[in-house]
Amino acid sequence: MTDLHWLPTHPDWRQRLRSLHTDPATAWDNAVALANVRLNFVLTNALDEAVRRIFPTGPETLSTKKVRLAVLGSSTLAHLLPGIRIAGLRRGIWIDTYENDYGQYLQELSDTDSPLHAFKPTAVLVALDAYHLTAGVTSGMDAASVEAALTEMQDRIKEIWHLASDAFRCPIIQQAALPLHLPLLGNNEHRLPGSRSWFLTRLNTALRTMAEQEGVDILAVDDRAARDGIAKWHDTALWHRSKQEVSPTASPMYGDLVGRWLAAKQGRSFKCLVLDLDNTVWGGVIGDDGLEGIAIGQGSPLGEAYTAFQEYARELSRRGVILAVCSKNDEANALEPFEKHPDMVLKRGDIASFVANWSNKADNIRAIARDLNIGLDSLCFIDDNPFERNLVRQELPMVAVPEVSDDPTGYPVALSDGGYFEGLSVTDEDRERTSQYQGNKARDAMKAAVTDLPSYLRGLEMELIWRRFDKIGQQRIVQLINKSNQFNLTTRRYTDEDIVAVMADPNAFGLQLRLTDRFGDNGIIAIVIGRLQPNKDLYIDTWLMSCRVLGRQVEPTTLNLIAQEAARLGAKRLVGDYIPTKKNGMVKDHYAKLGFTVMASDEAGGNRNILDLMAFTPAETFIHVIEG
Amino acid sequence: MATEAEIYRGLNEIFSDVFMRDDLTLTPALNAKDVKGWDSFKQIEIIMASEEKWGIKFNTRELDALRTLGDLAKMIETKAG
Numbered sequence: 289m290t291d292l293h294w295l296p297t298h299p300d301w302r303q304r305l306r307s308l309h310t311d312p313a314t315a316w317d318n319a320v321a322l323a324n325v326r327l328n329f330v331l332t333n334a335l336d337e338a339v340r341r342i343f344p345t346g347p348e349t350l351s352t353k354k355v356r357l358a359v360l361g362s363s364t365l366a367h368l369l370p371g372i373r374i375a376g377l378r379r380g381i382w383i384d385t386y387e388n389d390y391g392q393y394l395q396e397l398s399d400t401d402s403p404l405h406a407f408k409p410t411a412v413l414v415a416l417d418a419y420h421l422t423a424g425v426t427s428g429m430d431a432a433s434v435e436a437a438l439t440e441m442q443d444r445i446k447e448i449w450h451l452a453s454d455a456f457r458c459p460i461i462q463q464a465a466l467p468l469h470l471p472l473l474g475n476n477e478h479r480l481p482g483s484r485s486w487f488l489t490r491l492n493t494a495l496r497t498m499a500e501q502e503g504v505d506i507l508a509v510d511d512r513a514a515r516d517g518i519a520k521w522h523d524t525a526l527w528h529r530s531k532q533e534v535s536p537t538a539s540p541m542y543g544d545l546v547g548r549w550l551a552a553k554q555g556r557s558f559k560c561l562v563l564d565l566d567n568t569v570w571g572g573v574i575g576d577d578g579l580e581g582i583a584i585g586q587g588s589p590l591g592e593a594y595t596a597f598q599e600y601a602r603e604l605s606r607r608g609v610i611l612a613v614c615s616k617n618d619e620a621n622a623l624e625p626f627e628k629h630p631d632m633v634l635k636r637g638d639i640a641s642f643v644a645n646w647s648n649k650a651d652n653i654r655a656i657a658r659d660l661n662i663g664l665d666s667l668c669f670i671d672d673n674p675f676e677r678n679l680v681r682q683e684l685p686m687v688a689v690p691e692v693s694d695d696p697t698g699y700p701v702a703l704s705d706g707g708y709f710e711g712l713s714v715t716d717e718d719r720e721r722t723s724q725y726q727g728n729k730a731r732d733a734m735k736a737a738v739t740d741l742p743s744y745l746r747g748l749e750m751e752l753i754w755r756r757f758d759k760i761g762q763q764r765i766v767q768l769i770n771k772s773n774q775f776n777l778t779t780r781r782y783t784d785e786d787i788v789a790v791m792a793d794p795n796a797f798g799l800q801l802r803l804t805d806r807f808g809d810n811g812i813i814a815i816v817i818g819r820l821q822p823n824k825d826l827y828i829d830t831w832l833m834s835c836r837v838l839g840r841q842v843e844p845t846t847l848n849l850i851a852q853e854a855a856r857l858g859a860k861r862l863v864g865d866y867i868p869t870k871k872n873g874m875v876k877d878h879y880a881k882l883g884f885t886v887m888a889s890d891e892a893g894g895n896r897n898i899l900d901l902m903a904f905t906p907a908e909t910f911i912h913v914i915e916g
Numbered sequence: 917m918a919t920e921a922e923i924y925r926g927l928n929e930i931f932s933d934v935f936m937r938d939d940l941t942l943t944p945a946l947n948a949k950d951v952k953g954w955d956s957f958k959q960i961e962i963i964m965a966s967e968e969k970w971g972i973k974f975n976t977r978e979l980d981a982l983r984t985l986g987d988l989a990k991m992i993e994t995k996a997g
Contacts, residue, residue, distance in 0.1 A: 302932075302933070306938075328965070328968065329961070329964070330930065330933045330934055330961055330965045331933060333934075333961065334933050334934075334936050337936055338936065366957065367957060367960075525975070525976050525979075526960070528976065529960070529976070529979070530956065530957070530960060532960075535964075536960060536961065536964055537964055537968065
């Protein structure tokens with residue numbers, strides 16, 4: 289796969305591109321946003337053209353350093369340059385590029401009057417194609433001749449590095465050879481000294497040793513091609529047609545590999561991985577499923593997949609990436625697996641900043657950045673929930689938010705392929721970093737929320753689709769009633785028979801609520817059972833909701849529905865109880881928040897609440913309600 | 917199964933992305949001389965974007981035989997049909 293799968297898609301991308309030029313003041317920021325989308329090579333080229341039309345030499349002031357990159361090579365390179373420039377843009381970096389006249393890299397390097405010297409590069413990419421690198425190597429050669437050819441090729445490359453380094457005193461990166469030659473022997477190709485395929489394998493190993501000695505970096509397209517398949521990177525027919533070694537379809541990926549190197553050179557790689565917990569670090573919801581119910585560890589394929597992701601995160605942390613947690617949970621629940629679950633790979637001590645509460649995640653991520661005293665633009669946030677991802681993307685565009693599915697096997701891949709934590713070296717300090725952050729930090733109190741939630745919610749196009757209890761929904765209704773622990777006012781458990789009885793009772797109603805938004809269908813997210821009392825009070829027997837949809841105005845919208853159904857049964861007042869359990873502390877003040885009057889509280893912490901329906905005005909929310 | 921109209925709609929999107937223009941009228945007779953900037957690289961972009969869009973692959977002989985937009989549309993119809 290050479291597509292930029294870790295970036296989200298954007299439905300209005302083309303329109304946004306067309307209107308990019310209309311406001312020069314915001315054009316750069318908007319262009320950066322457009323670059324952070326899953327672009328193929330055609331759209332990459334289109335964005336590059338538009339941006340260069342608006343900014344022929346780049347914006348005047350930038351917080352990043354502008355780069356002048358010379359790309360030197362032996363084949364067609366022009367098609368790779370837009371991908372490189374857009375990869376810079378993706379990271380807020382302006383890149384000017386230069387390519388040598390076809391095949392003339394050595395001449396231009398040697399001639400101080402050449403346009404290459406006039407360009408004054410601040411970085412050099414040496415991109416020699418695999419045909420050029422194996423010129424003269426044939427299967428008829430004996431081992432000694434091949435050895436000489438290998439040494440000669442190494443010397444020639446070293447000569448290029450020296451020429452570039454002496455002339456420009458700037459960082460150099462060498463593209464590894466793309467392994468595109470076909471084998472001649474087969475499995476034991478290494479027994480044929482003059483095999484071009486084997487020659488390149490050896491050259492790629494030698495390049496890395498040389499690069500260490502010479503202070504040059506490597507662009508590992510060979511590793512990338514091993515993951516993607518060489519056919520994704522090289523199209524032989526295209527080579528014959530236009531001498532493009534790297535296929536244009538792979539050019540956005542190629543560019544991104546260069547862009548992340550340039551960003552790392554400016555110290556702009558991401559430094560901290562912020563983890564959601566439920567269904568990201570383990571399977572299930574700890575507050576509902578409990579310690580025994582979450583999927584983690586050996587024994588189930590899903591549990592093993594979460595273990596593998598935790599291992600990848602721990603490996604990152606051991607090489608210097610800081611780990612943090614941002615979870616919608618009661619803190620005690622969120623901590624429990626870290627402290628008590630034997631299969632957890634990540635321990636509390638691996639997490640430098642641990643934030644678990646019910647505030648919105650944008651504010652919590654700001655708090656994590658303050659806590660760790662690092663910039664928001666060094667945080668990368670991973671969450672299985674598209675709502676949370678998009679909220680953070682909208683509120684904090686500088687935070688990286690890889691696009692992932694609900695399949696945990698994809699999480700390490702997204703982090704790795706996205707190149708967020710591109711590193712150039714590893715120090716002892718890196719290895720100790722997490723413990724340093726833990727030792728130094730003092731947790732500040734949460735600052736006031738500043739997130740513009742209403743505009744986000746409005747843009748979500750939420751629909752609450754409600755139905756009374758029915759046979760189709762019955763199984764899911766019973767499951768939710770018996771599983772939900774956190775947002776559950778009374779925690780009454782009911783069987784299939786009980787639900788059938790509600791359906792048959794003319795003085796009761798059961799509601800099943802489904803929430804959809806522009807990111808998809810969240811499924812049945814809330815259940816309500818109301819029972820009309822002889823005194824015309826409507827007693828809210830059961831009200832539970834999935835914590836996934838907290839903070840989205842589902843609660844007041846649900847109350848509107850309850851009031852409507854209660855009125856249908858002739859009720860005058862609503863009566864709602866909060867019955868405390870170990871896990872439902874989050875809804876203690878649920879009714880008071882919705883405008884109920886607290887009538888009684890008991891010693892155990894429970895309360896009874898009343899709402900007069902005559903005086904009730906339905907709340908206005910951003911949720912469109914439909915029966916269906 | 918792609919119809920001729922669908923193919924032209926798809927090509928229209930590709931052309932508007934490749935040339936950054938929304939005012940091109942795609943006719944079967946259209947060729948590289950008619951559109952400013954339609955050089956051999958743009959030609960490759962158009963071909964590869966078409967391959968990606970319809971999940972097809974053209975071989976060298978087929979590409980060499982292309983003269984007009986109509987040739988391309990017909991070939992897409994044959995392959996994706």
